[in-house]
Amino acid sequence: MLQTVGQFNRLPNEDPHLRLKFFLEVSDAFKIAGATQDALRLRLFPYSLRDRARAWLNLLPFDSITTWNELADKFLMKYFPPTKNAKLRNEITSFHQLKDESLYEAWERFKELLRRCPHHSIPCCIQLETFYNGLNLSTRLMVDASANGALLSKSYTEAYEILESITNNNYQWPSTRQPAARGSAGVHNIDAITVLSAQVTSLTNMVKAMTAATATVKQVTELSCVYCGEEHDFDNCLGNPASVNYVGNFN
Incomplete structure (x- = not known):
């Protein structure tokens, strides 16, 4: 055995x-x-x-x-030996949530650090505070919202039960975006973020095309007069009756 x-x-x-x-x-x-x-x-x-x-x-x-x-x-x-105990204790006190690490994964990793170093001599309240301060901002906001207030304002037992409840739910319903699955008959399912990116790209191209067309029309208008064909606009043309009246101070 x-x-x-x-x-x-x-x-x-x-x-x-x-x-x-x-x-x-x-x-x-x-x-x-x-x-x-x-x-x-x-x-x-x-x-x-x-x-x-x-x-x-x-x-x-x-x-x-x-x-x-x-x-x-x-x-x-x-x-x-004591050196290994000190090393693991330092890992506990300097705990931080890793990039792309879920709350469930961070909580399980923290508990494993405590288990591997049973003689860490860190009080329970300090353990809770260390874990909370090691979370990223978005995770802390989620934890506080689930606790109906600041998690650290709860007792250790209440806070521990809240974390266990949140992490179990987080484990059952992970928030990590899964890769798009391939559909039947060669049709690919594209997730919402990919669709949104394509739409933004298309819209950007449309705006660029409209801006270029407007600039072209403006340039043609400025270079050729529709009345006499000279290189000025219609409003400044001497053959324009409105312009002649303006120059002669006619009402």
């Missing part, structure tokens, strides 16, 4: 806390008459390790460990 759950091998992506949790779930499911819980755990723990991790355990001095707590402490000190 321990091999089925997975043996610890000191790989970079392996979580020692999670491995200890899996080990206890399996080992504590068995009882042997006359054997204490500590003795059973100490006997079974080597079977949860393999390769380099098993070699580390075998190199410990004989009789240097007599209780389960001593073994668990040595295991975590070896594979989860």
